[in-house]
Amino acid sequence: MIKDSVKQSMEELFPPPAEPVVEEAPAEETEEEEAGAKKKKAAKKAEPRLNGVLERDYKTFGYHLDIQLDPGELLAAVLILDKADFFIESITGVDWIKEDQLEVIYDFSRYDFDACRVVIRTRTPRSEPSVPTITKIFAGANWHERETHDFFGIKFEGHPHLIPLLLPEDADFHPLLKDFKP
Amino acid sequence: MSLTVLNAIIAVVIAIGFAALNAAYLVWAERRGAGRIQRRPGPNVNGPLGLLQPPADGIKLMTKQLVIPGGADKALFMVAPVLAMAPAIMSFVTIPFSDMIVAHSMNIGVLMIFAFASLGGMAILLAGWGSRNKYGVMASVRAVSQNISYEVPMLITVITIVMMTGSLDLKDIATSQAGGIWNWNIVPSLSAPLMPVAFLIFFTCSLAETNRAPFDLGEAESELVAGFHTEYGSMGFGLFFMGEYANIVIGASLITILFLGGWGCPLGLFPGVWWFLLKIYVLIFSFIWIRWTFPRTTIYGLLNLSWKILIPISLFNLLLTAGLLKVF
Amino acid sequence: MSAPIQIQPGETFTLNVGPQHPATHGVLRVKMEMDGEYIVKAETVLGYIHRMHELMGENRTYPQVLPNLSRLDYLGAMGYTHGHVLAVERAAGIEVPERAEYVRAIMVELNRIASHLFWFGAFVMDLGGFTPLMYAIEDREYILDMLEAVTGSRLTYCYFRFGGLYNDIDDDFVNAARAFIPRMRKSLKKYAALVTGNIIFEKRLKDIGPISAEMCRKYGASGPVARGSGIDFDVRKNEPYSVYPEFDFDIPVYHECDSLARYMVRMDEMEQSLRIVEQGLDKLPDGPIMPKKKPKLIKPAAGDYYQAVETARGSFGIRIVSDGTKNAYRFKLRSPTYSNMHMFDEACRGMMIMDALAMMGSLDLVIPEIDR
Numbered sequence A: 001m002i003k004d005s006v007k008q009s010m011e012e013l014f015p016p017p018a019e020p021v022v023e024e025a026p027a028e029e030t031e032e033e034e035a036g037a038k039k040k041k042a043a044k045k046a047e048p049r050l051n052g053v054l055e056r057d058y059k060t061f062g063y064h065l066d067i068q069l070d071p072g073e074l075l076a077a078v079l080i081l082d083k084a085d086f087f088i089e090s091i092t093g094v095d096w097i098k099e100d101q102l103e104v105i106y107d108f109s110r111y112d113f114d115a116c117r118v119v120i121r122t123r124t125p126r127s128e129p130s131v132p133t134i135t136k137i138f139a140g141a142n143w144h145e146r147e148t149h150d151f152f153g154i155k156f157e158g159h160p161h162l163i164p165l166l167l168p169e170d171a172d173f174h175p176l177l178k179d180f181k182p
Numbered sequence B: 001m002s003l004t005v006l007n008a009i010i011a012v013v014i015a016i017g018f019a020a021l022n023a024a025y026l027v028w029a030e031r032r033g034a035g036r037i038q039r040r041p042g043p044n045v046n047g048p049l050g051l052l053q054p055p056a057d058g059i060k061l062m063t064k065q066l067v068i069p070g071g072a073d074k075a076l077f078m079v080a081p082v083l084a085m086a087p088a089i090m091s092f093v094t095i096p097f098s099d100m101i102v103a104h105s106m107n108i109g110v111l112m113i114f115a116f117a118s119l120g121g122m123a124i125l126l127a128g129w130g131s132r133n134k135y136g137v138m139a140s141v142r143a144v145s146q147n148i149s150y151e152v153p154m155l156i157t158v159i160t161i162v163m164m165t166g167s168l169d170l171k172d173i174a175t176s177q178a179g180g181i182w183n184w185n186i187v188p189s190l191s192a193p194l195m196p197v198a199f200l201i202f203f204t205c206s207l208a209e210t211n212r213a214p215f216d217l218g219e220a221e222s223e224l225v226a227g228f229h230t231e232y233g234s235m236g237f238g239l240f241f242m243g244e245y246a247n248i249v250i251g252a253s254l255i256t257i258l259f260l261g262g263w264g265c266p267l268g269l270f271p272g273v274w275w276f277l278l279k280i281y282v283l284i285f286s287f288i289w290i291r292w293t294f295p296r297t298t299i300y301g302l303l304n305l306s307w308k309i310l311i312p313i314s315l316f317n318l319l320l321t322a323g324l325l326k327v328f
Numbered sequence C: 001m002s003a004p005i006q007i008q009p010g011e012t013f014t015l016n017v018g019p020q021h022p023a024t025h026g027v028l029r030v031k032m033e034m035d036g037e038y039i040v041k042a043e044t045v046l047g048y049i050h051r052m053h054e055l056m057g058e059n060r061t062y063p064q065v066l067p068n069l070s071r072l073d074y075l076g077a078m079g080y081t082h083g084h085v086l087a088v089e090r091a092a093g094i095e096v097p098e099r100a101e102y103v104r105a106i107m108v109e110l111n112r113i114a115s116h117l118f119w120f121g122a123f124v125m126d127l128g129g130f131t132p133l134m135y136a137i138e139d140r141e142y143i144l145d146m147l148e149a150v151t152g153s154r155l156t157y158c159y160f161r162f163g164g165l166y167n168d169i170d171d172d173f174v175n176a177a178r179a180f181i182p183r184m185r186k187s188l189k190k191y192a193a194l195v196t197g198n199i200i201f202e203k204r205l206k207d208i209g210p211i212s213a214e215m216c217r218k219y220g221a222s223g224p225v226a227r228g229s230g231i232d233f234d235v236r237k238n239e240p241y242s243v244y245p246e247f248d249f250d251i252p253v254y255h256e257c258d259s260l261a262r263y264m265v266r267m268d269e270m271e272q273s274l275r276i277v278e279q280g281l282d283k284l285p286d287g288p289i290m291p292k293k294k295p296k297l298i299k300p301a302a303g304d305y306y307q308a309v310e311t312a313r314g315s316f317g318i319r320i321v322s323d324g325t326k327n328a329y330r331f332k333l334r335s336p337t338y339s340n341m342h343m344f345d346e347a348c349r350g351m352m353i354m355d356a357l358a359m360m361g362s363l364d365l366v367i368p369e370i371d372r
Helices: A002-013 A041-045 A071-083 A141-152 B002-037 B053-063 B074-094 B109-130 B134-165 B170-176 B195-209 B234-259 B273-291 B299-327 C053-059 C062-069 C077-092 C098-126 C131-151 C171-196 C199-205 C213-219 C259-283 C336-348 C353-362 C367-371
Strands: A052-055 A065-069 A086-096 A101-110 A118-125 A130-132 A155-157 C013-017 C029-035 C038-045 C303-311 C314-322 C328-334
Touching: A002 A052, A002 A065, A002 A071, A065 A071, A071 A101, A071 A118, A071 A130, A086 A141, A086 C213, A086 C314, A086 C328, A101 C303, A101 C314, A118 A130, A141 A155, A141 C336, B002 B053, B002 B074, B002 B234, B002 B273, B053 B234, B074 B109, B074 B234, B109 B134, B109 B170, B109 B234, B134 B170, B134 B195, B134 B234, B134 B299, B134 C013, B170 B234, B195 B234, B195 B299, B234 B273, B299 C199, C029 C353, C038 C336, C038 C353, C053 C062, C053 C328, C062 C077, C062 C328, C077 C098, C077 C303, C077 C314, C098 C131, C098 C171, C098 C259, C098 C353, C131 C171, C171 C199, C171 C259, C199 C259, C199 C353, C213 C336, C259 C353, C314 C336, C336 C353, C336 C367
Parallel strands: A065 A118, A130 A155
Antiparallel strands: A052 A065, A086 A101, A101 A118, C013 C029, C029 C038, C303 C314, C314 C328
């Protein structure tokens, strides 16, 4: 199963200190991924997620592996997926304004019948959002990153052509930020 | 003397009238024909069977403002549509519709028609160049290379026929085929066994010369917007449009005269202008039919077809016929 | 066009294809760097019909945003609404009655045929043949009439509901659909005779516009574009959803990687969709079309949900990040042609403009779907 091999190599990426995700005491009020179908009631008290690999119930979430990592580890993780013949599905952002963070979500999937959808998440501070570009690994990330830059203002370091794609060429606003006022 | 001048003027007026009427009503025929082919009615609102559509179109085109784009070369821009229409009309002067009906019979009729036909390519070049539109320039470059490549096999084929007939006069060429279908140039004879092939080459070349689909690269609307007449509106466009149809009539007339016995009946009975008209309209219908059936070729496919296939075959045909004419 | 054009040997010029150009089928703009007729570079400029559906998805409740989905792709709208209802049903855990699932599959497949038919006509028109478009529209009209009778609209359907359907299909629809299948099979034969076998058509597409499987992977191409490059990928098979596992159908795959392969994939797909419709009509169970128990207000549990569906153009994905309220916290649409079009720049380099535009036609672009 590709899922297991990817999981394994991903886990190697995180050095031992990054312990497997354990539930900790709720630190602040966020509503994050931990709320699975079984824990709907506990959803209100979701805890901030640590970096690491999570296996998700495909039926509930629609993807198999959920990886959270630091922006610095992104390229290494994406390289693993590239070697495992994943294709890039999309890149997008989420504005977690309460935590003062922007999340960048990368979706990867595979062309064969061993279905494995991998989601990579990385967080960056809202004040100076910046993530390394993966266009050197996946050329198709180009437009997705430009779009995410349009909507969230996230800087993709090293991107060859980071100008507005869907927004007007002189756009200086980021409509999907939660504090965006039209 | 004055009678000849009057004759000439009347003949020219009739030729112009015939060309314009044909151009207008061929548009109607093409649209109706396309409608039949595509299972839709086509223009059917103005007048019975939509027969008043061409005058309505003409009035619309003539009453529209003539817009000259800012960067265009005004003189060339204005001259080009006229240049597209005028040679087509001029060519009608020398085409014999029957042994009686010909505006001005010339002993170099074939040469004159091809000389004027070359001017048509000039019109396209000037239109594209003069309008200073990138699409226009690209289209005119295409159209010129197309015209040059297709004139070569066309002329070689004509030379074959001229050799067989021994005359450059269209009337003589038609008369030499009188008497029935077995005398027509399209039928292979001992001295010219490859004539059906020559006919096909000539037919293909006339399609290409008139910029008709599948060789309408000069106005390939899905790539070059409208090609060389992108910037033309109102009657400028109208003249190009009419010029195209007038050229089609000339192409069909030439094919009829060179290959299909002109005004002769297939069985040798009652030769006359009706046979000529019947033949050209059948040919024109086949032009329309081809246009609405085939997709467009590519420019390199088109040039390859001409230089690698048509020209060698027509040259071979010329040599073969020349040799066999000597033998038989 | 006021500035004079200077073309000198070795120099390039910029050709602005679009936003209003007959080949782009919408308001797509491609800035092409040309060397004569050859393309040196092509930069796509998007956003002329950008409507920010994702922000609308955040500002509206889940049912309110449902009509938005059919405005993405006006040719195959059913598949996109299907993606949305599936995503929300997954997030909110809503059960769908079996009959509704079957009707959905039938509708989506009929819509897929309609979309492919229109593409077929428009594609051949790109190549200069106008007549097939008229034939294709005649068949498509039949489908649209059928769908209109049930769904109430011809293009922008809002027929699916969370948990089921807006309206049950009746005998008229079933009879019309049954009559349509043999009719469409006959038409497909006609198209094959008229277009596929045409020598000019084949010359224009064969070995033209190569897109390798590796390139598809790097750009995330999907749908017929990927399948024309030898990739056996169809979300309906790879990640079965709805009732697709119940149907017996094949995924046409061609390994030639050229425009003709992409064309053939779509032509074969119509036949496969017909098979699904046929089986769906045979197996159609009786029963309700809406679940008995359905939450009045849809509030999915907090979480991040993803749903991919195979639309007429490829793998369409919806990501719903919910915070447990009645609005989505983040509503992301992953449109297939966005990725497919992205390849155009790399794929068209060094091609002649007419081949490149033929290849662009074979990508089956719907611009509102790229721009969202």
